Amino acid sequence: MEENREEAPMVLLDDLIAGLGALVERRGGSGAQAVTGVTCDSREVAPGTLFVAVPGFSTDGHRYIAAAIEAGASVVVCEKLPAERRNSVTYILVPDARKALAELSKAFYGNASDQLMIIGVTGTNGKTTTARLITSMLNASGLPAGYIGTGLCRIGTRDIPLERTTPESSGLHALFRQMVDAGCIAAVMEVSSHALVLDRVHGLRFRAAVFTNLTPEHLDFHPTLEEYAEAKRLLFDRLDDDGFAVVNADDPRAEFMIANLPPELVFCCSTSGAPFCDSARCFDAKVLDMSVEGTKAEVSFRGRTLAMNVPLPGAYNVMNMLEAFAVGVGVGIDPATALCGLAAADTVAGRMERIWSADRSRCAIIDYAHTPDALQKALEALRAVTPADAKLAVVFGCGGNRDKQKRPEMGRIAAELADRVILTSDNPRDEDPEAILDEVEAGMAGRAHLRIADRTEAIRRAVEQLGAGDILLVAGKGHEAYQEIKGVKRHFSDRECLAACFAQMKRVNGRS
Structure with a gap:
């Protein structure tokens, strides 16, 4: 509940x-x-x-x-x-x-949603980061905003745990009521494809609708990728009279998402320099410098160019911030103020979250990447910031009772992009963990790797193998603080596990 x-x-x-x-x-x-x-x-x-x-x-x-x-x-x-x-x-x-x-x-709940400027973010990957960036920007700009998304509702300084990315409509409107009573004038929410198909957001009108990207996911619920895309597009039918859309123009499905909207209601965001809308509504970003600590870029729009500091590595996080910035401009925030608010945003737990060794010579990254596209983007981002003489390692698995077709694809991606790979359990749910790993292994074309079903042991072994300058990606669970096995959620945190392993490394090796 x-x-x-x-x-x-x-x-x-x-x-x-x-x-x-x-x-x-x-x-x-x-x-x-x-x-x-x-x-x-x-x-x-x-x-x-x-x-x-x-x-x-x-x-x-x-x-x-x-x-x-x-x-x-x-x-x-x-x-x-x-x-x-x-x-x-x-x-x-x-x-x-x-x-x-x-x-x-x-x-x-007194039609509380009608008293809020509601901003919806949909897509396969990047919803949480983008929605949290938008929320931080609004609050920093003097527009009190609440957030509803993966595992969490945040109203002011109060966090409320959620079971679903988008709650059932009864719970959703209860949250809107609490936001209005707390003085919020805006609500930023992740809108899942399930919520759109199952009418959890029926009756809501959105000031802004944001599309991050679309890759195969939830095909256990949506029979085809086309039907998954159709579900996502439902959000863009729910714009308010003064509403607008923000889309990742680099994604092949972007034009499909906004096909029913007049061009003047669409902001296009691109990091490749090839947006498909008129220049007056284009937001372009160019990466200038990238490290594991973050990314420096510049954003061009309406004849202006401004510096944009992204507190996360990876070109895809530049896109997440660019879309958040476009929302800020769309709702009337001064561009410089919006960028300052975004640069100061807190990092999101489990999204490119950095855990360092005591001497900061080794870095582990926790990320929720649990789809082929997300894993590929995370590994590509970290490869770009891994020193030439260092190694990039990854620990990951695949959840049970979910899309089986993505398992060998994720195995292939890890084998191609990482120097060291350790396969382990994610949330096996009702499936045999070893059977899941068999399916992941099938895509690795015989590439050398370790296979350790116990996630604690897999992370410990990966940390032991780290050399100076090495980067380790622990992917799949992100913010989750549990493992679901045979219907039981047992406490497990990648963050706690990594911290314990680094502490043990310091004790054993005497590092300070």
Whole structure:
């Protein structure tokens, strides 16, 4: 359950359903009754809750109507009425429970989303970094903004853990309410393809929609890459009247994403010098210098050229910052102010996060790269900053119960781009870890490597092998502080493991 709720309001049922255009039929109850909460999770029901029975992929919410009523639900919204109904409960029949959940949640929390400038970021990779950069820039520029994304909602100095990148609509609107009450005027959110297809963001209007890139991912949910792309494009149909789009023009799918938008609503960002939109709306970046500590670049737009300091290595992080900058310009922030705010942004845990040995002669990088494209970009970025006489090493694995076709491809990429490779477990979930490693190995064409399923031991061995100037990438889990094995999440942190290994190195070798 997501820990994202404060004390909820109470709303009269008649007021709550007044705007529910999909209302088909109402049975029993009183419109004057007070509703104390809205949810589609029967485990969250308390006395007075309105429960929405949402048909799902693994289970059907209609199966939990009785449990919700036993827990105190006074109103049930459903697509089909249960055979047995209670006189004390109001039943509302709707054709689309997911959309009804979004509409009811928005109304219950006082239409808080309408009081926020909402900026949505979608794409396969780079969503978290880009969204967090935008949030930092807005706050530094005097526009108080909250953030909703991978594992976290941040409102001011308060962090709220989340289970999903984009919460269910009931949880999402609860967060918007908290943001408004805390004085936020903007909300920056990562918008997943699941959230778009499953109508978690139904009814929201976005001031800005950002596209980072698109590569094969979530093909266990989307049957084809084309359908995955179609899901992402749904975000760009949700722009507000004064909204605009920001796209990575270097990505082959960029034109597809904004095909339904007038050109004047699109900002194009490029690091290759070949954007496809008119020059008045182009943002170009040129890398000047790059190290493991960060990147210096210059950005050109509207006839101006400004210095841009990116606190992360890699050309793809230049793109992430460039898109964040374009959002800032789009919402009216002074360009120099926007760049200052971006340069001062805190690095994101698990995204090119640096862990140094005690004498800073060796560097380990923790990154969430868990797709072929992300792994390739991370390794290419680190190769560019690895000294000529040093080695680039990588420790990675692939998650279980997910896209199997990416496993040999990730093996190939690691074998081609890293000097040393150690295969290990990621989140094996319900699969045999060794079977996953077999599939990764199949793409390595016999290239020498180590195979150590125990992730702690794999990281320890990699650190032991590091020489002065070497760089180690530990990829796949990033910010996650657990490993999921056979349905159980066990505490595990790449950051803690690396810190312990470097501390042990100092004790053994006497380094200071």
